[in-house]
Amino acid sequence: MAADPVRIDDPGDPRIAGFVSIRERDLTGRDGLFIAEGTVVLRMLGEAGALGNGFAAEAILLLENRLAGVADVLASFPQTVPVYVASQAVFNAVAGFDMHRGVLALGRKPAAEIGATLLGRLPETSLVLAGCGLSNHDNVGSIFRNAAAFGADAVFLDETSCDPLYRKAVRVSVGSVLTVPFSRGLSAVVMLQGLAEAGFEIWGLSPRGDVPVASIPAARRIALVLGTEGEGLPEVILSSFRTARIPQRPGLDSLNVATASGIALYQIALAMERVG
Amino acid sequence: MAADPVRIDDPGDPRIAGFVSIRERDLTGRDGLFIAEGTVVLRMLGEAGALGNGFAAEAILLLENRLAGVADVLASFPQTVPVYVASQAVFNAVAGFDMHRGVLALGRKPAAEIGATLLGRLPETSLVLAGCGLSNHDNVGSIFRNAAAFGADAVFLDETSCDPLYRKAVRVSVGSVLTVPFSRGLSAVVMLQGLAEAGFEIWGLSPRGDVPVASIPAARRIALVLGTEGEGLPEVILSSFRTARIPQRPGLDSLNVATASGIALYQIALAMERVG
Structure with missing residues (x-):
């Protein structure tokens, strides 16, 4: 007490x-x-x-x-x-x-966890999110909430993403930033290379992705990569890894990145039989 | 000009x-x-x-x-x-x-459209959203953005839902409130009865729903019903219509209602072959 x-x-x-x-x-x-x-x-x-x-x-x-x-x-x-x-x-x-x-x-806050340390303690079968340039606190908070809802094991954020422990992000996450392990601070390329070397299948989410998210096959370890709203993921990432899209009507604006993360996570969690 | x-x-x-x-x-x-x-x-x-x-x-x-x-x-x-x-x-x-x-x-704003008028001019094959008690402007804006992304034909809001043309809702919708037809003002029960009489299959979205959203079968006309965050849909609605859930980890807090609407719409739009 x-x-x-x-x-x-x-x-x-x-x-x-x-x-x-x-x-x-x-x-x-x-x-x-x-x-x-x-x-x-x-x-x-x-x-x-x-x-x-x-x-x-x-x-x-x-x-x-x-x-x-x-x-x-x-x-x-x-x-x-x-x-x-x-x-x-x-x-x-x-x-x-x-x-x-x-x-x-x-x-x-706890002492910041180094990406490699967090990577090293992930379970054999893992689903993680990787964020590149996620600078909007509401979106980052929502993404953690989705990560918790679909049982993601960790969130990796690059050096240009914002701190998930900012007040608004904490509130929007409904506290999920306190329960989903995360690390932040590497460049996007180094972060994704580390994940790939640790056996993660890397999937970039983009309106121009190659396959619909429902076609992402189950795997032992999957990392879903999210880019900033508006710009999206940089070309160097889209061309280096596999990419998936959420089928939607053509139009000026794609889905909000937090909503898109929810849909993609839902679909991957189903494929990996993490929710039922 | x-x-x-x-x-x-x-x-x-x-x-x-x-x-x-x-x-x-x-x-x-x-x-x-x-x-x-x-x-x-x-x-x-x-x-x-x-x-x-x-x-x-x-x-x-x-x-x-x-x-x-x-x-x-x-x-x-x-x-x-x-x-x-x-x-x-x-x-x-x-x-x-x-x-x-x-x-x-x-x-x-245009003159408010009566629910019955909007209902009368919907296409033969329709996908609509119905909101009950959606009082948060951000959520309503996001829901319209999702409705546009997945090609919903209209949004019906009950009398306890907020005005989608409030400043924040307009902004968060990225203008979708100006393109997706909507009507607002009936009681939830009257609104849903009207939809049912117009041939809509009514599906209430709830963490306690009977079937996973992926099991909602295609139909000529589908109405997805969303409740307020926290309380969710009232029992009178859940017990009167079919209900669906988004599979997720058990926990204190369910998904945000806007994210949940995105996932359910995505799944229904796929079933109805509205996106591909």
Whole structure:
């Protein structure tokens, strides 16, 4: 059980300094910390900590009327985690905007996992996602949510993709960024070469892909590669690996990349008999 | 070609009053008008007007450095549509927030189409979506984008669903709300009864659905029914019609409703041979 709740009446109280103006700071990337919003994400942060995957809570800030509703969630945190409660006025003054959810936690990230380390501990039979240039936080969050829903073992992001632990990505992922292992930071080409050398069949997803996604055959290890919306995957990747498309009406705009990832993952998870 | 551009130097200029504080006014639902953002949506508004489906532009407001880039898009609007250009400072002061896109149009909605009228003009072979309680603008926008991608003939929304012409929904739909016919306003039960009487096979999408979506058989007319995220479809609907599920890992949270709609539409469009 987390610590006994402490009431905060001053938005400038140093004990809650970590929660100040979280919307603006979202993009500044404070090393090592992230913001978790909402009851579901708070619950997953508690479970992640209990699982020992390296995520931990530094502090929890609640709207006073939300305290009773999250009592069972607080039970999953160690007693060293402070819990602060505040009125709506104080809460909004701290957060810097109208935070209807009223449930916030400041989390600490685990040490970043090197791509090779994550690759080395994947199961013999694996399904992973690889993202190249995924710079939109909503899309990255949605992609993690899809990865969790279809049982992907890991997500690899290249150096030009955004941090999945940005506030909006965490929220949109409904906490899946805390449970699906990921690594980020290599160049796209090095990342995909590493996957290929580890026995992964690499499939690039593109509106111009060679085969429909339903034709991707089952394999021991499959990596689905996603490119940025608009530009799509670069030619050097499309020409180096096999490619698949989602059949759709011809038109100006293809599917959103998160939706496309969901459809392709669904189809591959069926082929690999990971869902039934 | 739209009218010759007029430079605006005063954010209070009455000619651009319709664009003032669009973010805040988004939720107030000014009858008859909507905001279109970005080049792609502007292009679709121009095409919609030319198609005569009832959408029209009232005015266009551009960041001065965007004018050259949208010249070809402006060509699709009638000369009666005024075009205003402004500096970044004036543009931001008008919009009320930092509008990086720099491309806005004030659109006029067509007269709302009655569900029965839309139903009456659907083709003999039809695929439609029916939404019950879809109150999130992002989800509704994404659902329209998916509907366009998979060639759905129409979208029916119940009275508790939100207006697809809200600013965020228009943006997320990438303008698909201007091309996919829709009707909104009946109770869910009346809406679905109307579809059933018009010969539609009704399939409710639910994590607890009876069959996997891949087992939905082709039919002359299919209506895919989507419920609100979280609650899902009400029991009265699930028990009255056939239901389908997307196979996924058991867990706290199901797929996002927009992603789920994409997967189910993809599967049904394949079954009906609407995409290939």
